[in-house]
Amino acid sequence: MISDIRSFFQQIWQKRRLILLMARREVVSQYVGSGLGSFWMIIQPVVMITVFWFVFSMGFKVKPTNDAPFVVWLTAGLAPWFLFSNIISGSASVVVAHSHLIKKTIFTSQILPVIKICSSLVAHGVFVVILFLLILLQSVAVDWWYLQVLYYLFCLVVLALGISWFLSAIYVFIRDIGQIVSVVLQVGFWLTPIFWDIEMMPSKVQFILKLNPVFYIIQGYRDSFLAGIPFWHRPVYSMYFWCCTAVLFFLGAFVFRNLKPQFSDVL
């Protein structure tokens, strides 16, 4: 049992070259054949942030939150959410999408969600760079605390990987998962304090909202980029997040490993 689980993870490490190769291919395949190519990766977020800036700062004249301009504050929260929802919505169907490999070649299918994560990280990287430029533009002071984002990114990857394994394995058998995931992500976007400040809520409601592990990451991005609060200043919340994530991670790996032998029977 233990050695089974270990070989499940070992196989991922052995296939690291393949993961990178396939992730690169996935990124390229999004833009292959288009005239501007990978330039679109920059255009999309820039346009989106410009629209937000126009609507909220120019139009609604939303007041700065946490001493930072609203657009910066918003973008800092949006960046991890986009990455998260990108991974989750993409990886649910990832096993089914690669059924030809699973059925016709000798293939380590647990790397598929990992590939999805790696390829999503590229767009996220672009987004973070734009956020960074935005911060410079708004002349918010540059700080070493920014590097703490890497810790929160790691949190996000581990959380998303567990959920991805779980969903992609179940999706093979129950195709409704695809619809469920897109609905849940939609609701999740508004239930997670991304567009609005959690301080607006009464403290009881705040407690419930904080049970959502994704909020830990969103808050963390804002802490790193705007407030400069280290994660060990939130010890209880960090503990809670890691317990929650560890359970999801191993549950996801367990479910994937147990359902994997039957993939090729159903696909």
Add this chain to the structure above:
Amino acid sequence: MTDYAISLRDVKKKYCLYTRNSHRVLEMLLPFGKTYHTPFFAVQGINLTVGRGETVGIIGRNGSGKSTMLQLICGILQPTSGSVSISGRISALLELGAGFNPEFTGRDNVYLTTSIMGLTKEETDSRFEQIADFAEIGDFIDQPVKMYSSGMFVRLAFATAISVDPDILIVDEALAVGDIFFQQKCMKYMKQMMESRTIVLVSHDMHAVSNLCDRVIVMENGRKLFDGETAEGISLYTRLVHNELFSRQEAHPAPAQRIPEAVAAQIKQVEADFGEWLAVDNEARGGANEVIIHHVSVTKEGVIFKTVQAGETVLVRMLVWAKRPLQETIFGYTVKDRVGVALFGENSVSLLAVPPQLPEGFSLVRFSFRWPEVYSQEYTLTLGIGEGSHAFDHTIQCWAHNIFSFAAVTPGRFIHGMFNNAIESLTLTRVP
């Protein structure tokens, strides 16, 4: 190192047929819950050991479990019970170009495929020239695969798949790719490769199987029906296929092996050498069996022979029993070589303008043919009776497979290929 390459111990593969897919998940996640499925065994209780360097063909009718068995060997499918052990690097050629993405160039696809199969970038680098050469696609290697003709696609896929240089190669119907020249090249490559590798292949092409395999396994309904010598396996399979064509019709019980006394007495009056007749057993027969070839006699100059030379006349006599009269009957023969390749044959359609009627009960049929100049080896004779009047389009009533074997000898002659075809004229003129 073990002394085998592949070993299957009592392998079973059960497919659970569910009415709803969610039942499957419920059953898997709640192991002690209620069962929802109806079981279907695609492979039941296979024991198989393939030694190093062996080339084994798996043949059988559609749905007999061949491909499932290959997937079990590769580890793509997990056996429901029993064990599969493999020793050595295994590569599967189940579907050519399975990992190819049409938007990417041939080069990209080669690198991705080899990397899925476990090669490092450096290993692929060193083989790349070889792959591109083998595939013969020239400058197209840097074009997106969607621009390829289907022939180019499979050639590149085949070249990539074989470049991995595995210890064990598993091939499913992948040999018939490209034009005749490329097929010959693949065949040549396979033969070269066979010398040091273990190969398991599934094919419906009996010519390829007889050419490549040292050993054949015949599958039927998920079971191993036969495991042994190639020619024998192929002839068993051929009989299975023939029988399948008639399995829809009712089974016709063959009459007793012994010829009734009255019939025997009558035949003795016409044919003096009756004692030399061979009984055809049910095993060797195939077809609808409303008419059966009961006994046969194959002689040369009045005696049974072991060897035959070009130009000699072979006399075939068949004692035929018919359940009902046939309006139009065709008789024919095929001569097959050691590996089961049919080398030549003929039927009576071209000889007789009006196909003869066959009465109910016993009849005696005689025909003869001249032995052609073919290469020396063992041959077997297969006889057939059909109902109809067309050379291709008739019902096969009875095949008597490989009922007689003998050797062709060609003293003082060289056979250029399978048979000699005389040169009709030759002139030599000096061009000043």
